[in-house]
Structures are given as C-alpha cells and as structure tokens.
Amino acid sequence: MSIITPDPNHHSVILGKDQPMPLDCGAMISDITMAYNTYGQLNPDKTNAILVCHALTGDQFAASKQPLTGKDGWWSVMIGPGKVLDTDKYFVVCANILGGCMGTVGPKDINPDTGKAYGLDFPIITIADMVRTQALLQDYLEIPSWFSVVGGSMGGMQVLQWAAAYPERCFSAIPIATAAKHSAQNIAFHEVGRQAVMADPDWLGGKYLEHDKNPRAGLAVARMAAHVTYLSESALHRKFGRNLQDRDNLTYGFDADFQVESYLRYQGINFVDRFDANSYLYVTRAMDYFDLARDHGGSLPAAFEGTQTRFCVVSFSSDWLFPTTESKEVVRALIAAAANVSFVEIETDKGHDAFLLDTPEMLQTMGGFLASTAKSRGLEQ
Template sequence: MPAACQHLPARVRAGKKSLTGHDFNSSYAAMSEPAFPLPGHRIELGVDEKLRLDCGIALGPFPVAYQTYGTLNADKSNAILVCHALTGDQFVAETHPISGKPGWWDLMVGPGKPLDTDRYFVICANVLGGCLGTVGPKDANPATGKPYGLSFPVITIADMVRAQRLLIDHLGIDQLFAVMGGSMGAMQALDWAARYPERVFAAVPIAGAARHSAQNIAFHEVGRQAIMADPDWHGGDYLLHDTRPHRGLAVARMAAHITYLSETALHRKFGRNLQDRDTLTYGFDADFQVESYLRHQGITFVERFDANSYLYITRAMDYFDLAAEFGTVAAAFENTPVRFCLVSFTSDWLFPTPESRAVVHALNAVAANVSFVEIESDKGHDAFLLDEPEFRDVLSGFLNGCAEHKGLKAT
C-alpha cells in the first residue's frame, strides 16, 4: 500500500450554501474531520411515523439529503427520480462538493440532455445508509449520542425505496413520471415499480438485475473483508478512535473498480505500460500504469466515502432478490401499469445482459409494457456513466415516447 493511502488530509471545500437553510453541520458533529456545508436540500423523514425497516427496526426521525434539477410543473407530473449507484450520491449534475469532479450523470441530466431539465424535474436522494447527508452509520445514534458504527440497522434496497417514497410524499408528487438508475440504481428502480406500481409511470433499470448474483456477493465480501481487516476499522468504531480504515476501504474500492471495467477497456487504457519508468524495478512499487491507476482510484475514494457506509450499502445490494420477496420476479410485476425500459451493455460482466433479459422475460410473462436494448460497448459496467451516444438516444427516445403516452406537455 502506498504511503499516501495511509493518512489522507481531509480535503475541505467551501461548498455552496444550503438551499433550504438546514444546518448541515449538525449531523456531522460525530465526524472528526472538519464539517462542510453541502449544497442541496435536506429533510427530516419518519417524524410522525417511523420507517419500519426490513430488519424489523423502526427508524426515525432521520435526515435525507437530496438534490433537484429543473422545475416541478403545476400538476407535479414531470418528476424523474434518479437512483444512484453504490458509490454515487445526490450530486447528479453539478460539480461534486467534495471531489470537485463533474456530477456522475452530467452527460445525461441537464438542459437539452436526455433527462432534459427544461422539461423534467429531476430528483436524486442520497440513499439510506449513505454518507452524504442521509442518515448512515457515521451519524450519531440518538440513543447513545455516539456514532452508530455497526449499531446502525442493516438496510435493504426496499428500505432505501421506502425512504425515497416518503420523500416523494413530502414533495407532494402522486406519481413519478419515471424512476431510473444504473447498477444499484437499477435495483431501486425495479423495487419502486414492484412496490409502488401506481406511483411510477415508467421505470428504467440500467445495467441491473432482479437479484445480486453469487459472484457479485463474493466481490462485495472481498471488499468488506478488506475494510474489516484494517486495524484502523476498530470493529466499526473508528470515529471514536479518531482514525479511518483508509487502507482497507481503498483496497475494497480497487477490487470493486476492476469489476466496473472490462478486459478490453483496461487493455486499451493501460496495456502493460509502465508508470513513469522505462524498466521494471524488481520491487513492489506501482511499476504498471494499471496499478498506479487503481491506487489512485482507492486514494481518491476514501476522501469522499465512509467505510461503514460501504459495508452497509454493499450488504443492501447483496440482499436484493425480488423473487425472494414476491415468489417470482414475474409475480412482483403482476398487472403492472408501469412502462419499462431495460438497458444492458455488451461488455458488462458484473451485471451481464442475461440478468436484464431474465427481468424482461419475467415482464413478458405478465404482458407488461417493456422495451429492452443491449448497447454495444467495450467499457464494461461503467458504460452507463460514460458517453455512449446510442444509449443517450435510446434513453431520450424512451422518455419522449413515455411523455407522449402520458400526455406530458413539451414545455
């Protein structure tokens, strides 16, 4: 592990002012590093009635941070809920307040883009268990006043969706025009359509599956073990020890990052090229560019992501299995009025096309309204985040078609 991984300065950036005037700093009291004000909205949910989680615990009140783009129309019929992936967050289409990088779906969300903010009202909330404003394991447990750590309840994809539903209720939106997302976002989109079919006009699960495969659970377990094997993890109580399991989290990220790419993409990008040197060093420095790249991915990740959050969210994905809850995937969508568009990518081996196709077959079995496209790409799972013109056109066309069927006026 490079020395740089061992101790990282907490990068503090002066973010935008909170739009709702909530004091974002208060929930970060438990954090040892300097707090920062995050842009966007934040709301307390589960106030009147606590949120009953799958694990049996009732959670509430709890904060949910979210961001919006565009304008909600008068009859509140133009809202698109974007669900973020494992390591994503609510900063879909703006400079990230911590990393300083462009929003993770800047290519897709904005004026004139497929999720046209001149036409649609785009919402994205930090998931339950996330670490950017929505309640998660690094927040203070009201019972003890100390950070939850592992005393935070284990959450599921369904719990995330239930929390999002509370948010949509709060916003006064009866029916989302669309709910969509890639990877874990696809799981949420499917869960939304299965759980609240009347609240969703269209669902777009991208590079997803109706259940997390054994291989994917295995990869997640490698990541979790890396975090828990880091002595700085302290059984999840690292905040109390004023440490962070940066090394473990970085390794988890490095391993996961490989699964987001494809052999072709890695080879094209790096091949066997050496990093800043002409010959091998006969040592364990990052001789190869691909090593240096992965180390960089690990280092930058720990700056913005909480290790326990990573444990909880990967667990939520592992537990996802629509058939386990509904009997079969088809049963989850019996008589569904939702219009579906599934998208997969040819070189994605983490959520390969057969996973999407299985969902399509289940939807066919209940005669659901479904579109399915497989996009030719050699960029692996990450393709859904990247510039794939065919993908953009498909998304745009599907949304236009839905708008026409719903009678959504072009503003």
C-alpha cells in the same frame, strides 16, 4: 450530519417524524435525515418529476459539483438543459440513499441514544428500505407519481424495487445495467471488499470514528478490487495495456510499475476521502440481500403482475458484473407479466461503467423512450 455546500440544488429534510418507518430487518427508524438534490422545475400538474437512483458509491450530486471532490456530478452527461433528462422539461430529484454518507442518515451519523456515531449499531438496511424512504420523500414533495424512475447498477435495483412495490407511483421505469438479484459472483466480490475493510486494524470493530481513526487502507483495497469489476478486460487493455508508469524499465520491486496499478491506487486513495467505510459495508450488504423474486414467492413475474408502468431495460455487452443475461431475466419476467417493456443491449467495450459514461446508443435509446413516454403522459414536448 449535513453537508455544507453552496449548491443551490441541494436540500435536506427530516422524514418519518411522526411515524417511525419499519425496516426489513425488523427495526424501526424515525427522524430520517435525507439529503437530496433537485434540478429543473416541477410543473403545476406535478407530472414531470423524475427520480434518479444512485449506485453503490454515488450520491445526490448527480448533476452538480460534488462538494468533497469538486468534480462534476456523476451523471452530468445525462442530466441538464437539453440533455436526455432535460431539466428544461423535467424536475429531476436525486436523493442520497439510506445508509449513505453524504447527508442521508447512515452509520457515521450520531446515534441520539448514545451521543456517538452509530457504527455497527446502525440497523441493517435493504434496497426496499432505501426505496421506502424515497417514497416518503415523494410524499413530502407532494408528487403523486414519478414520470420516471431511473438508475444504473444498484440504482437499477432501486428502480426495479420501485416498480414492484409502488407501481402506481411510477409511470415509467428505466433500470440500467442491473439485476433482480445479486449474483453469487457479485456477493463474492462484495465480501472481498468488506473483509478488506474489516481486516484494517484502524477499523476497530466499526468504532473507528470514536477513536478518530479511519480504515483507509482497507477501504482503498475494497475500492480497487470493486473498480476492476466495473471495467472490462478489453477496456483495461485499451486504456493501459502493459504500459509502464513514468518509467522506462521495470523496477524489480512492488512499486506501481504498471499504469494500471497506478490508476487503481489513485482510485482507491481518492475514494476514501469521500466515502465512509461502515457505509460501504452496509450498502454492499443491501445489494447482496436484494432478490426481488424471493420477495414474491420465488416468482419474478409475480413482482410485476398487473403493472401499468412502462419499462425500458438497458444492458451493456461487455458488462460482466451485471451481464445482459441478468437484464434479460428481468425482461422475460416483464413479458410474462404482460408489461409494456422495451429492451436493448448496447454494444460497448466499456464494461459496467458504460452507464456512467457518454455512451451514445444509451442516450439515444433513453431519449427516444422518454420522449414517447412524455407524449403518453400528456407532457408538452
């Protein structure tokens, strides 16, 4: 499906037309519709392109209005004229991931073989598969190498996969609040989310679109549970405490008495309006399967052996979903591989979501890293 949007930055392309692309699961995929946004201008040397990889529930509208919610892009704080990813200097590309639901082919699209939505007939996809399609997009855009590949959370997994799979095609890499593998705790949270979706009677074994249904309640619960993991105990306390929602007393019932309950319900309800339930299953699965060391004989340094890519790894002190220990594991592997790496842990109580927010130390570190990297890339400052 194509997103109807007046956004002049929005594009869509069909990749892998002549050459079907093999997926990790063994299936082949061809005629891959990919939706992407671009901001800024590609320079004549094609050396100023930055790929932004979005997270689990993000999309290509990184720096422009999301057409379904009407809200500003999820990384508007980062991308724009004069910002860290300065669109006066850089050509920023952000594509909806394979398996997504904002224009790139995913389980809610029509399977040409059946004329019905794919549902669970969509092949299982991995982070590596997402990156393969982004490499096809890079070819299509005729960009020999990205100046930088940048992303947080699942976006950071894609950044690491990029650096491991196509080191010569990314000059620098900024993995933020991420890990080289999905931890048992994170798989556990994802499983809770998936089971919530599948327990919804409207999920119908994944065929809800054929019956004009939507497992809204299940997906909303999945989002609520996940949303808690994006915050921190102290951020929740600071934001809500035990404050009551529009009332002076407890109701002695199961209404949303507390502000935090009301907030989570709002997050859940809003999410289902813009996200496909099956897509949520597929993309969480892709994150669970991610294990960069396993793909390189059990050795994470082997994934980065001989790399010339410059790395800037960023973590946040209160992130318990992708804690600093996970980032340090990546840093350790990069050091062992003699890679050019910078690493900083940002002190903040904002939790995992800090990478999406106006976190001055993060912006400052990335800005400094990109400025010096631009210099060594020979880009005009």
